[in-house]
Amino acid sequence: MHHELEIKQYSVGTILGLWALVALPMFLFRFVLLPVLVPIVKFHPGILYWILMIVGMIWQFVLSVILLKKELGKWSWVALKERLWLNHPVHPKTGKVFRLAYSFTIPIIMYAFFFESSGLFSFIEEAINRVFPVMAPKDYTLIESLAVPEFVGDWYLLGIALVSCLFNYILGEELFFRGILLPKMKGAFGKWDWAVNGVLFAAYHLHKISEIPLFIVGSIFYGFLNAKYRSFWPAILIHGVEAIPLLIGVTAVILGYL
Numbered sequence: 001m002h003h004e005l006e007i008k009q010y011s012v013g014t015i016l017g018l019w020a021l022v023a024l025p026m027f028l029f030r031f032v033l034l035p036v037l038v039p040i041v042k043f044h045p046g047i048l049y050w051i052l053m054i055v056g057m058i059w060q061f062v063l064s065v066i067l068l069k070k071e072l073g074k075w076s077w078v079a080l081k082e083r084l085w086l087n088h089p090v091h092p093k094t095g096k097v098f099r100l101a102y103s104f105t106i107p108i109i110m111y112a113f114f115f116e117s118s119g120l121f122s123f124i125e126e127a128i129n130r131v132f133p134v135m136a137p138k139d140y141t142l143i144e145s146l147a148v149p150e151f152v153g154d155w156y157l158l159g160i161a162l163v164s165c166l167f168n169y170i171l172g173e174e175l176f177f178r179g180i181l182l183p184k185m186k187g188a189f190g191k192w193d194w195a196v197n198g199v200l201f202a203a204y205h206l207h208k209i210s211e212i213p214l215f216i217v218g219s220i221f222y223g224f225l226n227a228k229y230r231s232f233w234p235a236i237l238i239h240g241v242e243a244i245p246l247l248i249g250v251t252a253v254i255l256g257y258l
Contacts, residue, residue: 009188
């Protein structure tokens with residue numbers, strides 16, 4: 001069963017334009033607004049950076065809602081479910097629910113972890129930072145900068161982390177890239193819609209610009225299962241697994257274990 005064209009497809013220009021609407025704010029927050037605010041604010045610059053990134057992701061949610069309202073008019077669960085693929089994976093040949101596809105997220109998670117977290121490919125980022133030092137991340141933009149004694153007992157940090165996870169892994173990045181964009185990219189990119197979606201997702205990280213080449217390799221398969229089995233949920237699992245070490249780490253900092 002092929003339903004791709006039931007959802008009116010975006011043009012290449014529309015896809016790139018929407019990408020710019022979410023990518024450019026992150027760039028401006030990181031490289032324009034942040035340097036202005038850091039000398040002014042009285043709290044840790046790492047918290048400021050994190051909050052600005054969350055604001056950028058909340059904007060992705062707002063933009064997604066605006067687009068859905070414009071496209072669907074009067075909302076209904078049936079219309080949202082069809083538009084965003086809010087269903088279990090569906091087998092492309094039988095059209096029946098195919099929950100086994102969830103298990104296919106495991107090798108993709110392992111693949112992404114290997115490329116993005118093993119450190120074996122950090123030389124790419126280091127080379128870019130040497131050639132373009134202005135792109136190098138400030139120490140306070142690294143999450144490790146928050147692992148300091150001053151945050152012991154500060155449970156609000158866990159609140160920030162939970163909001164960050166909500167908009168990073170569900171309502172912001174994932175809703176926009178795998179919910180709004182991916183179902184409408186087949187008309188422009190055919191069977192490679194998932195790959196282009198992964199590249200656009202990686203390239204959107206202008207706030208971590210020197211890491212983009214690594215992200216392209218690591219996140220290129222994020223939307224593969226979504227596209228193949230017409231379901232929003234596989235990428236939520238693949239991307240959202242990052243929340244586990246983040247929340248454990250933040251809790252450890254608050255309890256004074258780091």
